[in-house]
Amino acid sequence: MRVPLVVILAGGEGRRIGGGKPLRELRGERLIDRAVRTARLWSGDLRLALREPGQVPGLDVPVLVDDHNIAGPLAGLGSALRAAREANRDFALTIPCDVPFLPPDLGPRLQAAIGNRLAAVPASGADLHPACALWRAETLDCLPAYLASGRRSLIGFAEAVGFVRVEWSGGQFFNVNSESDLAEAERRLDSEIEDLDGLPGTGPGNSRP
Template sequence: MRLAAVILAGGEGRRIGGNKPLALMGGQTLLDRALAFARTWTGDVAVSLREPGQFPLPDDVTALIDEEGAGPLAGLQPALRFARQKGLQATLTIPCDTPFVPRDLPHRLCDKLGGGVGAVLATSGGMLHPACALWRSNVIDALPSYRTTGRSSLKGFAAHVGFTTADWPCEPFDPFFNVNNLDDLATAERLLRNR
């Protein structure tokens, strides 16, 4: 299946003191870690930003601008539009603050994207990770009707288009551990050293 990989990086990062994608972990920014994963999966890579020029991107990466006022869906709509314009069947989203995403993420999610589902969401330890998901690019057509419900959650939109899940073990640690603050960043550094 041909897919686009879009890194969701438009959050304000208040709890970490600013531009979270540029936070350093193991001598590499969180964004650079996410880009390294994405580039192994596809040549069609984009980053969803809060605003134009939020931070510089490499020349081979497309900058997408979040939809204003769309809440958690802000990065998904431009991601789906990017994939559709490229003629790609699916859109893989990963947040920039999840530094240990499994390398087999797109393959396992693609395996589950069958018949009547519009998305496959990653799970681990009984937790759903709707930002780590594979979306059929045509689900962009369902966004207007979902927005009329007044909801803006990724999980809610996944339910709206129909979804299934793919599960990962949490040993030796949760691969979907995400960095929300400086303590989380220190934990991620420790996990990286002990890998």
């Protein structure tokens, strides 16, 4: 199966965290840089979906500018689907810039699960995570009718085109929306480091895996 075009959704204003969310740092690394590093696990063909061209400086990643007539993350998905079609990619995989613990197997598992559906959406328990989903490029043709219905949610669009849900644990889709969320993400990273320190062969003088 061909690798997808990966589009990082980073056009939100991030008002609850004081603005400029993609540029906020987690352990000295910008959220957007962490997202790019994660996205490269699944494809070398990346795009950055923004509301304005200069929102995120300092990245060597092509920028897609969202349609201002579409509100919310659906605008980023529209940009992703158009870019996938233009790049002759069968799929667009979207991920938000503010979900720092995405599972490394996200892309492969969604591709393995999509079958003949138009979308594959991660789920954890009762929660769906449609901003982290795999979409067939042909779903672009379904977007005008959905917009004409007056609906704007990603979950609603996934339901309209038909999707398969793929289960993961919920903690992997924790997203950073506020200062307290950022602090919680820092605590999670601290906990991961402590867990590594407790493994055999990871003490002083030994290299971690």
